[in-house]
Amino acid sequence: xxxxxxxxxxxxxGIGETRYYKAGQAPVSEFQLALEAIQKAVADAGLRIxxxxxxxxxxxDRNDPTRLxxxxxxxxxxxxxxxxxxxxxxxxxAVGNAAAAIVAGYAKHVVxxxxxxxxxxxxxxxxxxxxxVRGAQAYTAPxxxxxxxxxxxxxxxxxxxxxNISQEALAGxxxxxxxxxxxxxxAIMYGRPLTREAYDNSRWIVEPFxxxxxxxxxxxxxxVVLTTTERARDLPHKPVYLMAAAQGSGYRQWVTAHNDPxxxxxxxxxxxxxxxxxxxxxxxxxxxxxIYENFTGGxxxxxxxxxxxxxxxxxAFCTRGNLEWPExxxxxxxxxxxxxxxxxxxxELVLEGVRQLRxxxxxxxxxxxxxxVAAGPMVxxxxxxxxxx
Amino acid sequence: xxxxxxxxxxxxxGIGETRYYKAGQAPVSEFQLALEAIQKAVADAGLRIxxxxxxxxxxxDRNDPTRLxxxxxxxxxxxxxxxxxxxxxxxxxAVGNAAAAIVAGYAKHVVxxxxxxxxxxxxxxxxxxxxxVRGAQAYTAPxxxxxxxxxxxxxxxxxxxxxNISQEALAGxxxxxxxxxxxxxxAIMYGRPLTREAYDNSRWIVEPFxxxxxxxxxxxxxxVVLTTTERARDLPHKPVYLMAAAQGSGYRQWVTAHNDPxxxxxxxxxxxxxxxxxxxxxxxxxxxxxIYENFTGGxxxxxxxxxxxxxxxxxAFCTRGNLEWPExxxxxxxxxxxxxxxxxxxxELVLEGVRQLRxxxxxxxxxxxxxxVAAGPMVxxxxxxxxxx
Numbered sequence: 001x002x003x004x005x006x007x008x009x010x011x012x013x014g015i016g017e018t019r020y021y022k023a024g025q026a027p028v029s030e031f032q033l034a035l036e037a038i039q040k041a042v043a044d045a046g047l048r049i050x051x052x053x054x055x056x057x058x059x060x061d062r063n064d065p066t067r068l069x070x071x072x073x074x075x076x077x078x079x080x081x082x083x084x085x086x087x088x089x090x091x092x093x094a095v096g097n098a099a100a101a102i103v104a105g106y107a108k109h110v111v112x113x114x115x116x117x118x119x120x121x122x123x124x125x126x127x128x129x130x131x132x133v134r135g136a137q138a139y140t141a142p143x144x145x146x147x148x149x150x151x152x153x154x155x156x157x158x159x160x161x162x163x164n165i166s167q168e169a170l171a172g173x174x175x176x177x178x179x180x181x182x183x184x185x186x187a188i189m190y191g192r193p194l195t196r197e198a199y200d201n202s203r204w205i206v207e208p209f210x211x212x213x214x215x216x217x218x219x220x221x222x223x224v225v226l227t228t229t230e231r232a233r234d235l236p237h238k239p240v241y242l243m244a245a246a247q248g249s250g251y252r253q254w255v256t257a258h259n260d261p262x263x264x265x266x267x268x269x270x271x272x273x274x275x276x277x278x279x280x281x282x283x284x285x286x287x288x289x290x291i292y293e294n295f296t297g298g299x300x301x302x303x304x305x306x307x308x309x310x311x312x313x314x315x316a317f318c319t320r321g322n323l324e325w326p327e328x329x330x331x332x333x334x335x336x337x338x339x340x341x342x343x344x345x346x347x348e349l350v351l352e353g354v355r356q357l358r359x360x361x362x363x364x365x366x367x368x369x370x371x372x373v374a375a376g377p378m379v380x381x382x383x384x385x386x387x388x389x
Numbered sequence: 390x391x392x393x394x395x396x397x398x399x400x401x402x403g404i405g406e407t408r409y410y411k412a413g414q415a416p417v418s419e420f421q422l423a424l425e426a427i428q429k430a431v432a433d434a435g436l437r438i439x440x441x442x443x444x445x446x447x448x449x450d451r452n453d454p455t456r457l458x459x460x461x462x463x464x465x466x467x468x469x470x471x472x473x474x475x476x477x478x479x480x481x482x483a484v485g486n487a488a489a490a491i492v493a494g495y496a497k498h499v500v501x502x503x504x505x506x507x508x509x510x511x512x513x514x515x516x517x518x519x520x521x522v523r524g525a526q527a528y529t530a531p532x533x534x535x536x537x538x539x540x541x542x543x544x545x546x547x548x549x550x551x552x553n554i555s556q557e558a559l560a561g562x563x564x565x566x567x568x569x570x571x572x573x574x575x576a577i578m579y580g581r582p583l584t585r586e587a588y589d590n591s592r593w594i595v596e597p598f599x600x601x602x603x604x605x606x607x608x609x610x611x612x613v614v615l616t617t618t619e620r621a622r623d624l625p626h627k628p629v630y631l632m633a634a635a636q637g638s639g640y641r642q643w644v645t646a647h648n649d650p651x652x653x654x655x656x657x658x659x660x661x662x663x664x665x666x667x668x669x670x671x672x673x674x675x676x677x678x679x680i681y682e683n684f685t686g687g688x689x690x691x692x693x694x695x696x697x698x699x700x701x702x703x704x705a706f707c708t709r710g711n712l713e714w715p716e717x718x719x720x721x722x723x724x725x726x727x728x729x730x731x732x733x734x735x736x737e738l739v740l741e742g743v744r745q746l747r748x749x750x751x752x753x754x755x756x757x758x759x760x761x762v763a764a765g766p767m768v769x770x771x772x773x774x775x776x777x778x
Contacts, residue, residue, distance in 0.1 A: 002617070054637075073640075076639050083469070084446075084469045084470055097489075103493050104395045104492050105667060246467065248443075250464070253455075278494060
């Protein structure tokens with residue numbers, strides 16, 4: 001009987017990132033940022049750049065692997081893959097696709113990466129007055145519903161209304177990220193702590209999102225290297241195994257589908273059971289979580305849909321420091337994440353998951369053994385990973 | 390020891406296509422064409438549309454799987470993937486990615502598809518006077534080197550010069566495709582045979598490419614369904630197994646890289662040995678081949694780089710009916726392919742490979758057991774498959 005699974009067959013062996021910059025402030029091109037992060041991740045893995053034979057990214061990445069390979073001196077690429085879909089929903093999917101290529105025997109050392117210098121190209125997903133409107137937007141743009149913040153806000157409002165959740169929960173998520181960033185010198189918000197008063201007094205972007213509920217905009221790049229579990233035994237770092245990966249979408253659960261029959265969802269309802277099923281563990285086995293946050297509302301819904309609490313328990317779960325290191329039951333986004341470390345389209349959250357399982361995070365969860373990584377709640381497709389050491 | 394391979398673990402169980410139209414003549418949208426081909430492939434597989442849980446395509450496909458799933462009534466997508474790279478180089482890569490997702494345990498019934506109605510959107514890869522020039526094009530557009538035909542012609546000319554190959558070889562490839570299309574009622578060129586005189590008298594597009602060395606431009610859609618080899622046993626058709634899949638690129642071997650140290654190549658030099666290695670067979674075991682042809686030159690170089698003959702033998706190999714059904718030693722593009730069946734960005738060649746191994750091609754190769762499918766020579770990344778029955 002063939003074993004159709006990636007479980008424990010693939011290992012993350014290297015991580016690397018550039019310095020993170022405020023949007024538009026990178027002194028080099030996005031392509032050069034990608035090269036730097038990839039080189040650092042490969043060096044961290046104890047590999048030579050010529051060992052790399054595959055690349056995976058997501059969300060319309062502009063840094064074509066054949067050009068990357070030419071610039072890096074990589075003799076042959078054996079896998080070159082883009083997770084399909086917008087936003088950060090593919091950040092874990094890129095890692096999952098890299099793992100699939102390894103299990104399939106296509107490639108042996110695959111880099112999943114993301115480089116982002118939106119100041120050099122224009123922002124992904126930005127609404128434009130006068131832009132040509134296509135597809136599903138034809139039904140929403142005439143009403144002024146154009147930006148991701150607006151779309152995610154509507155679903156979050158509905159979720160909060162249905163389950164009697166107040167602004168406290170969103171504040172709890174934002175405050176945890178900013179608290180963790182104060183221990184992380186890589187973070188853009190390092191040295192800039194957030195108080196509850198500042199959160200409350202910050203302007204609304206779209207209700208229920210204050211300014212501090214929204215991700216940063218940054219330039220930089222991050223990368224991870226995956227290989228077979230056999231190969232990983234020869235490499236320097238403590239291995240971080242992929243227990244499971246999932247990607248996809250429920251029925252009509254994409255952010256612009258306002259006729260979604262199940263509107264108030266992060267789109268993880270079908271993925272989370274598959275993910276835990278492949279790994280053979282339960283949410284109770286998770287020690288730390290890295291959950292993509294373009295906006296805090298997606299984190300709230302993801303926590304519920306991954307089974308850490310019920311929707312009716314969500315406000316209590318997200319407040320009173322429960323998401324904070326070191327006291328909380330489920331520390332999240334321990335590097336500061338998209339909100340306060342840097343917006344690398346979430347790939348920086350995968351790196352932080354690896355650090356936690358190597359034992360060298362700046363907010364190290366004691367004896368962390370299992371980390372959940374969840375990508376891009378509410379976009380479609382979404383994706384997630386379970387990592388262990 | 391983990392078996393890192395797809396070999397024989399995945400099976401193609403369904404094929405489907407729309408009627409093929411001349412470019413711009415489809416009576417419905419590209420999205421509707423995609424829906425029709427997918428529904429037909431799923432019906433051909435003996436599956437219900439709700440069984441589909443993954444989609445793979447390539448080359449900036451515009452038909453987002455989450456929208457397809459919504460329109461088709463598919464309850465959840467578990468894989469959603471785009472092979473990275475331009476043109477037809479990803480047509481076998483999409484099938485390979487679908488296979489990887491199945492081996493990885495992400496999805497069970499994955500559709501690889503391509504819908505193309507370029508008249509509705511503008512042609513992929515077309516050069517435009519006055520267009521903004523980006524990336525590698527900045528070095529070639531000022532000299533008037535803009536269209537795919539020009540770029541592929543230069544590499545082909547070099548290959549023909551180095552190996553003393555005349556126009557005879559290209560004519561042999563074009564005539565084989567047109568001959569095969571005369572037996573295929575689906576083909577756009579059915580009922581329109583090509584004579585050698587008409588080939589010679591047709592206008593140059595770019596030397597060495599006459600009009601008939603160039604692919605069609607069409608509207609339509611094609612799709613194949615893949616599943617596990619275990620699951621395939623319950624389904625109606627004779628199974629077509631994936632023996633191997635490969636994708637990738639050699640060093641700097643993309644079509645616009647005119648500083649490629651090995652310029653006169655189809656980019657299959659590194660892939661072909663990997664492909665045959667995974668399958669555990671040699672080129673002599675191949676009974677029939679489907680080789681992507683935007684232009685005949687890529688077929689010529691692919692035949693050599695897959696080991697069917699040496700470069701110096703290539704002219705003899707491609708002439709005197711050697712590529713033609715039923716007498717030739719290696720019948721190619723037995724449906725008419727991109728040149729004479731329809732330009733579905735090569736995915737129609739995968740369908741024809743399946744037909745050959747089911748035994749129901751309109752140019753059925755007697756006792757065909759192994760079929761090579763090669764995608765998009767000279768683009769980067771390229772990809773290929775070995776199928777068996």
